[in-house]
Amino acid sequence: MHYVTVEGLTKAYGVTPLFENISFHIEEGDKIALVALNGSGKSTLLKILLGKEMPDDGKVWIHKDVTVVMLEQNHDFVPHKSILENIFDQDNPVFSAIKNYERLTDEDAGEPDPDQLMKAIAQMDELNAWHFDSKVKQILGKLNIHHLDQEVGTLSGGQQKRVALAKVLIDIGFEHKHTLLIMDEPTNHLDVSMIEWLEHFLDQEKVTLLLVTHDRYFLDSVCNEIMELDKGQLFIYKGDYENYLERKATREEMDVASIEKARNTYRKELEWMRKQPKARTTKSKSRQDNFYEVEKKAQTRIQDQQLELNVKMSRLGGKIxxxxxxxxxxxxxxxxxxxxxxxxxxxxxxxxxxxxxxxxxxxxxxxxxxxxxxxxxxxxxxxxxxxxxxxxxxxxxxxxxxxxxxxxxxxxxxxxxxxxxxxxxxxxxxxxxxxxxxxxxxxxxxxxxxxxxxxxxxxxxxxxxxxxxxxxxxxxxxxxxxxxxxxxxxxxxxxxxxxxxxxxxxxxxxxxxxxxxxxxxPGNYTQYREWEKDQEKLKDEARKEKEKIQETPPKTANENKPKKMSFKEKMEMERLEKELEQLEIEKKELDQQLANGNLSYEQMDAASRRIGEVINLLDEKGLRWLELSELA
Known part of the structure; x- marks a missing residue:
């Protein structure tokens, strides 16, 4: 389904236009990132799509069945109303039923009145609202929004941002079948676990998205297209952030080449223009028009934004x-x-x-x-x-x-x-x-x-x-x-x-x-998350093993008789003792290397990975040695 068409859009404040004659389309299921320098017109373009501002020129067409919803930087909350009242502010039977049920069951509300609770449950049953309520609970829980009777005006800026995000996600999940969701910096004030959950949520939901974000991992995970506003023009790149960087670099190289060509042409055309008698009117009109286009291109200044500064830093002594x-x-x-x-x-x-x-x-x-x-x-x-x-x-x-x-x-x-x-x-x-x-x-x-x-x-x-x-x-x-x-x-x-x-x-x-x-x-954030997931996996396996042992039926008298250790098992135990000793020595050496802080990044990366492997081997071999020692 075709959601939005923008044709020939122009908007200026003063003499210099923010953008000029830009066009693009948004189809159902598109997940687009809008990239631009601050102050170059991102927010203005979003406001035009929302109908809050009018363009100087051009057209914006939005399908009549499409609802545009935006997560803005500034939130239109009623400060003296509660979180619950601000989130469920629509006059809708399902919203009203969920708001009433959540109010009664909120942990801060104390013991609910049994009659009121029964009526609330009956209303939820009647409206078949339980599935949507579980989704609401998931969104509120993942965004760490509790104490729903608290007034929004008493919340911090970061907490208000999360409430606004929850409201938008709940709204799009309920009423609007065809929604264009516009999000302006949705990951600000979210911790990493929340960001990872939001990535998964937006990836799973059938939502059409226009996103402004500085978070490149989030952009890569969620979006399949990048639109860039640059010097008043719009450039569209299909694919991920890496592809965008490669194609942008190629475009800028071509721009430099075309500007050099334009400057050569400009010099020739300028010479021709100056030679023409001022009173003559037979001068080629098309050539004059072309001259002014070439002049504009030739006078374009390529800004080298990659200036490297070899900083003369204030001296730092031995004691920091x-x-x-x-x-x-x-x-x-x-x-x-x-x-x-x-x-x-x-x-x-x-x-x-x-x-x-x-x-x-x-x-x-x-x-x-x-x-x-x-x-x-x-x-x-x-x-x-x-x-x-x-x-x-x-x-x-x-x-x-x-x-x-x-x-x-x-x-x-x-x-x-x-x-x-x-x-x-x-x-x-x-x-x-x-x-x-x-x-x-x-x-x-x-x-x-x-x-x-x-x-x-x-x-x-x-x-x-x-x-x-x-x-x-x-x-x-x-x-x-x-x-x-x-x-x-x-x-x-x-x-x-x-x-x-x-x-x-x-x-x-x-x-x-x-x-x-x-x-x-010892490592960067991605390495830490990988290590953390490995630890969670080990804990989960240990828990399952413990549950398995608890479920195992007691042994019979014959089974309880001690088992003799075989020759092969004796040899294995001796070998394990030597290997455990060597692994302990290696672990101490790696700990010392990492503690000294003299390693390069590559050496530190290799050492941190190896120490993880050594710890796993110590756990694995130590467990086997314990099993054999019981037989001995």
Missing amino acids: IEMKKVYKSYGDLQILKGFDYTFKKGERIGIVGKNGVGKSTFLKMLLGSEQPDSGKINVGETVIFGNYSQEGLQVKEDMRVIEFVKGIAENFPLADGTKVSAAQFLELFLFPAEKQYTYISKLSGGERRRLHLLSILFRNPNFLVLDEPTNDLDLPTLSILEDFLLNYQGCILIVSHDRYFMDKLVDHLFVFEGKGEVRDF
Whole structure:
């Protein structure tokens, strides 16, 4: 079924158009990612599709049976109403029945009135609403939404985002057979388990999707097409993110070639135009028109966004940060329990864990804005922190972008002794010359976050603390940030739910497991998830084995007689003893190598994989040795 047709769409604010004469189609079942630099018209295009804005020119046709639903960054909630009332705000019998039943059975509501509960159950039976209720419970549970009678106005921004997501998923799952779901950064404020669940949910649901996201693994998992807004034009790429990058690179190479050709043609045509007498009117009209087209193409400036900065970092001494026996709790929530760690030069550490386990508190303790309950945190005298927090950019008064950056410093020092000006540094982070004189108040949310990040890097710190740096950043900015951080020589501590970003940058992880436990995992996030799944599989197998043993009937008298050990089994036991001893030695050596921190990434990857294999072999062979020792 054909959902949407867009033809010749143009929209401008002021002289420069956001996009000009763009066209595309959306068919039923399409899952499309919309990619563009912040401030280039993504949000405006989405608002036009929703009917909230009108284009300057062009047509938008949406099938009469299609309902457009959008998950927006700003949520239209009634603050004094409960979570339940905001989610089920439609006047619909099934919604009303589920809302009533969930209200009565909510864990915070206490013991329900038996008569009211019986009536609610009867109403659910009558409307055949149980299947949909189980789906509602799954969505609310997976998004960690509980205490349904709580007023939405009392929730944090992240909690409100999850409630908005739940509402959208519940709405599309119930009423609308043909729905175009538009999602603007749906993974912000979700932990990784929630993101993985949402990937699976959207993949299983028969939903037509237009998605704006910076999460490249999420994009790859969910979408089968990418639309890119670039310099006012729309480019469409079928396939995954890797295919998009390859085809975009090819297109840009062809653009450079065509611009060079246009410049040569322009020079010839300019010479011809100048030779023509001004009074003559017989000049070729088509040739004049062609001249102006060629002139426009020839004057196109290819911006090299891949400028590499060999940063002259502030000197970092031998002592960086030492954490000794650090304890921290908030009431019953234990964040750290005797945490010990000494940071080393050039470390890139990712911090992961579920929401609410204390990741941000850990960063605040390092930065000195929170104090531990006990223990010591010793920060070296040469450490200069660069703190990118979720609070965002703080500006006392409105000023132009270039004035704000120059207020920090006029130039950025490089390792070779040269300097990059504030204007050049701004261009690196995709603020072209004309944008640099824009007032900060006129920037989009994503552009303000980009400027905030840039202002921190421009201060030239040697220890970066990045708390969710990828939220609301566009993919071109993320690519530049990653390149910058890969060349950065200082220490980096990152809290992020962006798996692609973490995999690309970190060497090891602090995994906050809850109850004050922090695991130091040697590897990136994908390797950790693979290890975690292996551990869950082993636990599941052990549980099944335990259940199997419990179900086994007691042995008879003859069966209880001790079995003699065969010669073959004696030899096997001796061999196992030698192998276990060798494996223990190898494990200690690998532990020592990983603890020293002197390995390259490839060596660390190989060592972490091998130590996992050694642990599995120790478990397997140790279990067999125990079986044989019982016979002996």
